[in-house]
Amino acid sequence: MSKRILIVGGGLAGTITANGLCRQLGSQLRTGEVSITMLGATDQHMYQPGLLYVPFGGIRETELFRDQKKVLDRRINFFVDPATKIDVEGNQVETQSGKSFAYDYLVIATGSRIVPDEIPGMAEGAHWFYDLDGARKMRQALEEFDGGKIVVNVNAPHKCPVAPLEITFMLYDHLEKRGLMDKTEITYTYPIGRLHALEPVAHWANAEFDKYGIKYETFFNAKAVNPGAKTIESEEGSTLPYDLLVTIPPHRGAEVIEASELGAGGWVPTDRQTLNHEGSTNVFVVGDTTNIPISKAGSTAHFEADTLIDNLASLVLEGRTARLYDGKVFCFVETGMDTGTYVWFNYETPPNPGPPSKMIHWFKLAYNRLYWLSARGLL
Amino acid sequence: MSTTTIDARGAYCPGPLLELIAGLKLIEIGDEIEVLSSDQGSIKDIPEWVAKVGHEIGESAELDGYWSIRIIKAK
Numbered sequence A: 001m002s003k004r005i006l007i008v009g010g011g012l013a014g015t016i017t018a019n020g021l022c023r024q025l026g027s028q029l030r031t032g033e034v035s036i037t038m039l040g041a042t043d044q045h046m047y048q049p050g051l052l053y054v055p056f057g058g059i060r061e062t063e064l065f066r067d068q069k070k071v072l073d074r075r076i077n078f079f080v081d082p083a084t085k086i087d088v089e090g091n092q093v094e095t096q097s098g099k100s101f102a103y104d105y106l107v108i109a110t111g112s113r114i115v116p117d118e119i120p121g122m123a124e125g126a127h128w129f130y131d132l133d134g135a136r137k138m139r140q141a142l143e144e145f146d147g148g149k150i151v152v153n154v155n156a157p158h159k160c161p162v163a164p165l166e167i168t169f170m171l172y173d174h175l176e177k178r179g180l181m182d183k184t185e186i187t188y189t190y191p192i193g194r195l196h197a198l199e200p201v202a203h204w205a206n207a208e209f210d211k212y213g214i215k216y217e218t219f220f221n222a223k224a225v226n227p228g229a230k231t232i233e234s235e236e237g238s239t240l241p242y243d244l245l246v247t248i249p250p251h252r253g254a255e256v257i258e259a260s261e262l263g264a265g266g267w268v269p270t271d272r273q274t275l276n277h278e279g280s281t282n283v284f285v286v287g288d289t290t291n292i293p294i295s296k297a298g299s300t301a302h303f304e305a306d307t308l309i310d311n312l313a314s315l316v317l318e319g320r321t322a323r324l325y326d327g328k329v330f331c332f333v334e335t336g337m338d339t340g341t342y343v344w345f346n347y348e349t350p351p352n353p354g355p356p357s358k359m360i361h362w363f364k365l366a367y368n369r370l371y372w373l374s375a376r377g378l379l
Numbered sequence B: 001m002s003t004t005t006i007d008a009r010g011a012y013c014p015g016p017l018l019e020l021i022a023g024l025k026l027i028e029i030g031d032e033i034e035v036l037s038s039d040q041g042s043i044k045d046i047p048e049w050v051a052k053v054g055h056e057i058g059e060s061a062e063l064d065g066y067w068s069i070r071i072i073k074a075k
């Protein structure tokens, strides 16, 4: 009987996994020994890192999207039919349309989402760029901004740990070019006692912020936003006034994870090396939705997916797994409109970013376009 | 009281304290989180933040090359 692989979530991790499996299981797909099915929430695939450029008008919105069908290998059965319940005991997934999909192997790749509503006043008083609607509204707010206090407020947990620093530098550059920096004060807040989770990045950001006169407050976790008074208050007891509040709202995993009682906050308990859902041998978790304590980032999704592809293909073909995930994460960091740097690390090797350069900025811009090749599994 | 364990050993980013902050949002007042950390900095920065916000530090111990730090959600 055919082995059925079911992938829930057609974002970066699900798409790389599905396409990679097609390459490794080509002849089994041809003979019908294996089938690959994907359940997605939309027929469009969005390039999320591109959202960073939207508030500055630096990217056309159409550039962010591709038809999911075109990004996926044709041999994948793709349905726009969101999962409503994942039943890992019964080996089946129920969907919005009322269908039920049985599987032999399941890949959970439902990502993470922002939950600004969890902080009172945040949805009304703050701007963000972590979804398209938010990024459009932030573009509008930025167009209308003519100087004053900007607070860039970062909350935990969040995906893409470098985006908060990037937006801060990009805001500075943008306002400097518009001649507004002499009547603008930017304050960046971060939940822990330094400016970034990674110590070397925090160190470097500190020096850069000082150089540009960007202010900062550490140990700041948003407790409430008061849109009337235009203030943001922290759990730690501090209150900051703002004219424009840019926030990285806290995140949760997808609703279906909590609805299926698969993990608090929508984070699925996952073995950090095998990527197995804890307690199952035929369920795997990949991308932002794992509870593995590493960066929720596209590169994490990519490296995890590479491991998973090898393991699932070996399981299907030979009944064994091939290798373990080593915790590798790689990030480009935009350090202004025309310079950049990068950082990588894994479970054993600490991070060590190099100095910013124009060259690395161009790599990142090139990578922005190469994303689609990487999702297709060609990179 | 229920205890949730966050195994943040070998976690450079976001790291033990950010994992704790995220984890506290998901438990009830009176419940406990045990953070396992291989970063010596955690024995300083976790209690520092916990005191600032007003949660409680429970028992902590140095184990085989890592630390176990217990935090009780107080508000």
Ligand SMILES: Cc1cc2nc3c(=O)[nH]c(=O)nc-3n(C[C@H](O)[C@H](O)[C@H](O)COP(=O)(O)OP(=O)(O)OC[C@H]3O[C@@H](n4cnc5c(N)ncnc54)[C@H](O)[C@@H]3O)c2cc1C
Pocket: A008, A009, A010, A011, A012, A013, A014, A039, A040, A041, A042, A048, A049, A050, A051, A052, A081, A082, A083, A084, A109, A110, A111, A112, A129, A130, A131, A159, A160, A163, A254, A255, A256, A286, A287, A288, A289, A296, A297, A298, A299, A300, A301, A330, A331, A332
């Ligand atoms: C502004 C911004 C900038 C970023 N910059 C970078 C960067 O420079 N570098 C980097 O490495 N990463 C970056 N990231 C992070 C990166 O985009 C994510 O970490 C990555 O997309 C995670 O992949 P994923 O597949 O786990 O989740 P996603 O790509 O979010 O995909 C999850 C998918 O699951 C679907 N889904 C959800 N619920 C269901 C359901 N019930 N049924 C079916 N499908 C469902 C969603 O619709 C979505 O398509 C950035 C993110 C943002 C927002």
